[in-house]
Amino acid sequence: MDYISNFLFMRSEVSLLAVMVFLLLFDLIAGKKGMKYFQPIALIAFAAHTIWTFVPYEAGVSFGGMYDYKPVMTIVKGILNIATLIVFMQAKEVFDTERQGNKRGEFYFLTMVTLLGMYFMISSGHFLMLFIGLEMASIPLATIVAMEKFSKKSAEAGAKYILLAAFSSGVMLFGISYLYGTVGTLYFTDMPNLISANPLQIMAFVFFVAGLFFKVSLVPFHLWAADVYEGAPTNVTAYLSVVSKGSAVFVLMLLLYKVFGNLIVQWQGILFAVIVLSITVGNLFALRQDNIKRFLAFSSISQAGYLALGIISGTAFGMTTMIYYIFVYVFSNLAAFGVISSIENKTGKVNISDYKGLYSTNPKLSFIMMLAMFSLGGIPIFAGFFSKFFIFAAALEKGFYVLVLIAVINTIISLYYYLLVVKAMFIDSSDNPIPTIQTDNYNRVSLFICTAGIILIGLFGVIMDKIELYSFGM
């Protein structure tokens, strides 16, 4: 295989890199006038990238096994692309303002760097590659978390995120080094047969997954989530909670299935505990939040628990349901964040108690918010119901009855706090409701896409079939 054809399997990476370089140059060259067109051009370029990299192609390996492509990865990358695109659309009006306007170049570029890091993470065939991807996905993220220069909370969030990310990377590297010590290789394809569940390997494994659990924000590695979500600019929070989490949970699954197949008993035990903790702790803390970003942070911790529920079965069906769950979660969560972002941008209000009487002033926004809450809570006919049902089915298939019962009971708790938001908007009245606001067309389109996704995904079984078709390529 000659050098160039190595890149044939890296189409999405190359394409994203091209978009990034183009935008970086544009940012450098364009004057004040040209920068007015920066955001539309960035959106168009990214949308084009999303569309032409959406077609899966045959599996392959490049760079001597460092990079390993499977068709299902295109699906996952496509989902991440869609999510990023929606985040960009929602961010447009924020970066049109005086306050944030001078940072648009950095925001788009750094976000795409993290996305590229996630691509490498997903398609890696070697632990070092995985680690590089992971770092690439976390370090720039810390800078965009701290993007609001004059906000102390944002700076605090950035510092928290980078310190904890560095710490978790250290723990992870430690695990990787032990793994290397026991098996003598770091290639994913060579390792499974050498792993024999001896105590040292189990310890190495625990250190390693702790690093990934941190990225997914599963309990007990969740402590950063609430503060970072609250302090970061809302669009970055959206990105963190959907794209960053989705990619990390997919990588977690990939490694558990591909590399640690021999440790299935051990990791099912670990996941069992982590899932129960995540779902319960996330839910119980979400109950008492008033800041809606903190609220969604805890809700997303419990959602991460549900995502992990898809993994625990260790089957291809579990993988399908998990990818499906990510797909649905993208639309539900981003719909909520789109509403929050536009309200925060116009009025600066981020508390659930401020949302009282929203329906009387902003019926459409509150309707979308309600759909998002219903979908997150798993109410039919919205997409969240189907994804939750399938996740439960996947876990039940392997006999995790107790776990599913705990998870299902937790959905009732989660429904309670999701309904509190709906109650604030629809039932409560307020003397001082949020005034009627106009969002820009980009955000409207993004909310429209999310709403369409929430309502329609569940009704078309064919989406699930397609994901399943590629999931068996593992």
Added chain:
Amino acid sequence: MVAGSVALVVASAYLTVSYLAQRSAGAADPMLFTSNWMWYKPLNIAFSLGVDGVSVAMICLSAIIVMTGTFTSWKIEPLTREFFMWFCLLSTGVFGFFITTDMFTMFMFYEVALIPMYLLIGIWGSGKKEYSAMKLTLMLMGASAILLVGILGIYFSAGATTMNVLELVNIYIPMESQYLFFVLSFVGFGVLGALFPFHTWSPDGHAAAPTAVSMLHAGVLMKLGGYGCFRVSIYLMPEAAKELAPIFLVLTAIGVVYGGLAAIHQRDLKYINAYSSVSHCNLVLFAILMLTQTAMTGAVLQMLSHGLMTALFFALIGMIYGRTGTRMITEMGGLMRVIPFLGVAFVIAGLASLGLPGLSGFAAEMTIFFGAFENADVFRRVLTVAAVSSIVVTAVYILRMVGKFLYGPMQNQKHASITDAVWFERLAVIVLIAGIVYIGSFPFGLSEMLNDSLGNVIAALQR
């Protein structure tokens, strides 16, 4: 909405006629008008439809109640459009539930019918509406969570390649799984059918809901519970049903008596009727668990009878509340003279509720107790006798209620000037009374229609 709901009644009447025509032409399948679309292949979920006598009866009931409910909320304020949007979604869930034969879609429609309740009660309700709405939603969603584990457990332990009830019935489910999943699915559906001791959502929810929603919820939605128990739990797991019936029989018998006794102590008209619903709905579950054909016929008759009766009650209570501004029987009196039409209708509903021959309650309850007594063992007979005592209790609270607020001296002079029902209210009331009289006078036509469908369940029980 008015035109739509009338069309619903016409369509369901047409469905009944064509169903009966097909049956009399000799169609022998367990369900007619079946159709099947594959929806989610990985789990063999299909969108499959089909009706038998029981579901046709339930669909007619739903159509009538949706129509009358629409008529009684003629002047709902505020946010009229939104009210009917949620009301429509609620009706969609109800109809969808009765026509599907796939466990997944059944479960889905069950939940579709639940969630509009939260907003309907929360926004348009009265009294402790926020508390009641949340309580109702969470308790019923909790039930559906148990149910979810139940139906997935049935699917996986049957090792089936379908979620269709009609095909699952041919597969033997291992006994140890049956024990577990019978309980889960029966309780899951039973909560919606006000199974004692999980009935506590019902009085608060019904009391706080707006009139049309109380009607639909007590009249139809609670029947979803009974229907589901019968269609999924007992039909698919007859062996476990036979073994575990005694436990649930005790619970339901307690529920029957307890509901009645609790109703005696209430002063709020809606609470009286809500507890009376608890009593009657437990009687439905009680009858289903007797596992004889007669008792099951009685159960379906009771579902229909109670649906119409309680809808009539709630409609009348709503109308009276709209006029007097109170639902406390101690604050009203002598209303018969001012609103004779509503008063007479109330008395008819009350008489139907306490089982006066000629009205629907009598036909249903007689059939139930007759069928229950067919079981020769002492245990079931003792329980039946206990349940029969509820008739007396019902008579006590109905007669007290009617006597207190319809007759006797006028309590509040403002009530002397209120007006009687207007035409759309009269129409709704008359339609419901006609239904009650029809079931009471000609139950044989109905039980004929139910026979062949119930026969399938009995056949499953005897295999």
